[in-house]
Amino acid sequence: MKEKGRFLKKYRGNECLNCNVPLDVIDRYCHNCGQINTTKKLSFKDFFNEFFASIFSYDSRLRHTIVGLLFRPGMISKDYVEGKRIKYANPFRFYLSVSILFFIINGLFIDFDQVALQFNSDQKEAAEDAKRSKISAIEIQTGSPDTTKIAKNSSNEVYFSEAQLDTMGMFTAIRKRWKTYKSHYKTTGELVANTALDSLKHKQNTYTRYLYSRSIKTKNLSDNPMELLVFVFNKLPFIIFFFLPIFALMMWLLYIRKPFNYMEHLVFIFHTQTMFFILMGISILIDQISETEVASSIAMLVFLFYLYKAMRKFYQQGRAKTIVKFLLVNVLFFILAGIGSIITIIGSMFIF
Template identity: 80%
Template sequence: MKEKGRFLKKYRGNECLNCSVPLDIIDRYCHNCGQINTTKKLSFKDFFNEFFASIFSYDSRLRHTIVGLLFRPGMISKDYIEGKRVKYANPFRFFLSVSILFFIISGLFIDFDSIIPQEKEQNNGLLEINLTNNEHKENDIINDSIAEPGVDKEDEYVYFTETQLDTMSMFTAVNKRWKTYKSHYKKTGEPMATIALDSLKHEQNTYTKYLYKRSIKTKNLNENPLELLKFVFNKLPFIIFFFLPFFALMMWLLYIRKPFNYMEHLVFIFHTQTMFFILIGIAILIDQITKSEAASSIAMLVFLFYLYKAMRKFYQQRRAKTIVKFLLVNVLFFILAGIGSIITIIGSMFIF
């Protein structure tokens, strides 16, 4: 790799600045602690050059990795697990780098407003109705509704006292408390949990405050699901990163007779998923230029063919077996993705 910045020989010292071990001018790094041998003060340019180099590996490894992914499906993974690793970027770090770029590109060009236009129109209509209803309810007094506790109809004010909630089972109490808080916010529009709980004469603790805030969020998300969609989308890089190890476990079970351990399957998964992001990312850019969605459709077909070739070369099985397992992998992937999506959406409701 070409030397530049703090790596130049003229900046090398006679001892390590970190551990004081004697060094020679030919020593690029300290042989004791591994720190770079340089006396040059850290500049703004050096800092960001090294930062981006550490993320994207701006050297020959990047070129070899991209070429290997594009033109040698499955073989780059095979080389890596067989020990030929110097010329390739770390598959895990490279996956993170590509996925971050992909979600930046897709975040810039995906039009969320066009995904659920009907819901948006319906929500605008509901908002107008709610505003009209609120105008008529401005003079209502909350205590008039509280005078009849236990009402549990969708269009009426719902209120359960602490005494009533204490007599219920745990799950029933949570459900009724949730409805009470949601109904109270719908009627009063009070966003502050402490004020709302005081009006309701409910106990104020971490649990009740949290539940009141969640009920508000849920109501707002029902009126504007686009916000939840954007929130989940922004978390997808991390969700996918933690999802892939489960997919690798599925591959390990599918190829249990093959002499691959779990980590070797994971290397293959990270390489193929990285290729998916590269293909779809390029397709999104092409679609933006051509003002169509043809490139994305073609990219999906290309990736499916790529995945088949990668499985065939990496696992070294006959064509018929590979096709059967290829179909199984896709079915299992969609099942696993569906379960993961449900868990993600439910989890997002509690952290959004």
């Protein structure tokens, strides 16, 4: 490599400026801390030369990583856990970069206003169908088509006093208190927790104020669930990130007889999930251009085949065993995804 700028020998010192370790003129870097051995003052040209050199260096690892992921399913993970790491990007860092890019692309093309409009239209249609069914049922019972005689369902306010709640078990009391607060808000529209609790003659403390505010929020979410959908979508990167270590644990249990530790399974999971984001990100862009959903469907099938090949090459098992474990992995994935979705939705109601 041709030496230039701050790398020239005439700028090399006999001591590291960072850790003071003695150096020789042939040392381009400190063998103790890794800092460049130079006494030249930093110039504008040097700064940008080193900046672009670091980009191209990462680009080389990036190229090897992408090519390995695309055309050598499972082998890049095998290389990495066997110590061949210098030419590949860090799996964790690469996963974060690709996932951020994927969710940015995905977010750009999801029209939540259109989804909300469709949802409201479906809700309105369902309400009208329910109303028509109710009218028909009353006509059959009364023999009269006069809908003006239909009695309105007057929702009486649910109320439990503090004394009544004190006699109940903990979970029952929470449920009844929650119903009381939702009913009070529905009847009065009161947003201020202290005012509502004073009207209900309930204790005023952090717990009751929090519960009243949450009951309002869940009532609003039931009227407009798109708010919750948007909230959960914005948290998906974090949800998936915390979900992957659990999935890696499932893989460790599934391959417990194989000589892989937990972190090596996690490397495999990071690589396969990164590939999923790459395929789906590209397919979303193609679908937007073609105004179809064909590319996404094809990408999903390609990923399933890719996952099978990656499992076979990384874990070095026969076709029959790999197919069985591939099916188990997908079943476990959907079970964990279902549990995770329920926990996320319930948890979101308390932190949204």
